Amino acid sequence: MTSYKELGLVNTREMFAKAIKGGYAIPAFNFNTMEQMQAIVQAAVETKSPVIMQVSKGARNYANGTILRYMAQGAVEYAKELGCPNPQIALHLDHGDSFEICKECIDNGFSSVMFDGSALPYEENIAITKKVVEYAHQYDVTVEAELGVLAGVEDEVSAAESHYTRPEEVEDFSKRSGCDSLAISIGTSHGAYKFTPEQCTRDPKTGKLVPPPLAFDILHEIEKRIPGFPIVLHGSSSVPQDEVDTINKFGGKLPDAVGIPEEQLREASKSAVCKINIDSDSRLAMTAAIRKHLAENPSHFDPRQYLKPARENMKKMYVHKIVNVLGSDNKL
Ligand SMILES: [Zn+2]
Numbered sequence: 299m300t301s302y303k304e305l306g307l308v309n310t311r312e313m314f315a316k317a318i319k320g321g322y323a324i325p326a327f328n329f330n331t332m333e334q335m336q337a338i339v340q341a342a343v344e345t346k347s348p349v350i351m352q353v354s355k356g357a358r359n360y361a362n363g364t365i366l367r368y369m370a371q372g373a374v375e376y377a378k379e380l381g382c383p384n385p386q387i388a389l390h391l392d393h394g395d396s397f398e399i400c401k402e403c404i405d406n407g408f409s410s411v412m413f414d415g416s417a418l419p420y421e422e423n424i425a426i427t428k429k430v431v432e433y434a435h436q437y438d439v440t441v442e443a444e445l446g447v448l449a450g451v452e453d454e455v456s457a458a459e460s461h462y463t464r465p466e467e468v469e470d471f472s473k474r475s476g477c478d479s480l481a482i483s484i485g486t487s488h489g490a491y492k493f494t495p496e497q498c499t500r501d502p503k504t505g506k507l508v509p510p511p512l513a514f515d516i517l518h519e520i521e522k523r524i525p526g527f528p529i530v531l532h533g534s535s536s537v538p539q540d541e542v543d544t545i546n547k548f549g550g551k552l553p554d555a556v557g558i559p560e561e562q563l564r565e566a567s568k569s570a571v572c573k574i575n576i577d578s579d580s581r582l583a584m585t586a587a588i589r590k591h592l593a594e595n596p597s598h599f600d601p602r603q604y605l606k607p608a609r610e611n612m613k614k615m616y617v618h619k620i621v622n623v624l625g626s627d628n629k630l
Pocket of ligand 1: 393488532533575
């Protein structure tokens with residue numbers, strides 16, 4: 299058993315309490331590689347932002363869970379080395395699909411876990427979430443639960459159709475499960491193709507897709523029923539069109555990739571939404587930089603030559619999200 303406290307990590311309780319009070323949201327960035335980890339830490343230190351580094355099932359399959367845990371431990375030390383004496387970094391399990399995987403992560407130094415029972419029948423979702431909460435709280439680890447289903451495919455989490463969270467269920471669910479935060483479905487979606495062209499309108503000037511707006515009425519109804527309770531938005535990448543254009547210009551093929559407009563995420567950050575998950579935008583920033591670099595430097599074959607601009611581009615994106623979208627800068 300390794301407690302996250304020994305690793306210098308923090309759970310999400312205080313982060314979320316401050317974020318709700320302050321009208322901002324904590325960034326939750328997924329990481330799979332050293333370059334992503336470095337870029338996240340550099341951005342958080344530079345902007346003096348708390349940050350959640352999260353690990354999905356796909357990340358564990360790709361990089362190995364043990365390695366990712368040690369990378370998070372390294373992230374704390376790296377932040378200190380960069381001049382941040384008290385970094386606020388949480389290591390979070392994204393979309394845990396069983397009690398066992400949540401327990402394994404808690405035992406290995408994670409400070410926060412998600413149990414995603416959103417595809418299960420309501421009572422079963424409550425029962426397993428509660429079991430995870432009872433185990434996690436013994437070690438002061440915080441637990442995120444989910445009600446409502448997000449569409450999209452990402453890292454082995456997939457659903458063909460979304461259904462919105464039912465506000466009339468949230469009070470009963472949060473009370474009986476004992477969860478510390480709740481992921482809801484109000485129209486965000488996983489992946490870089492969040493909406494089909496049929497769900498969108500098209501900007502006549504640029505020809506780009508304009509996605510349907512988030513269901514703010516449902517969010518506000520949920521806030522009314524569980525005032526001050528931390529709300530989480532998954533699938534909240536914006537799919538920046540300049541990165542998509544760069545990818546397509548240098549040999550990629552991402553037609554009609556579309557995400558959640560940043561103005562809507564900024565608006566959500568001011569509410570009880572206190573954690574916003576961003577994964578695809580980091581993938582796009584990395585891929586755009588690598589494609590551009592290799593196209594412009596055909597003789598390069600040292601991975602450091604193209605991973606360096608990739609890391610810089612991801613860091614730039616993380617800083618932008620923290621400062622201009624979520625508002626979590628200068629909150630340490
Ligand atoms: Zn998710």
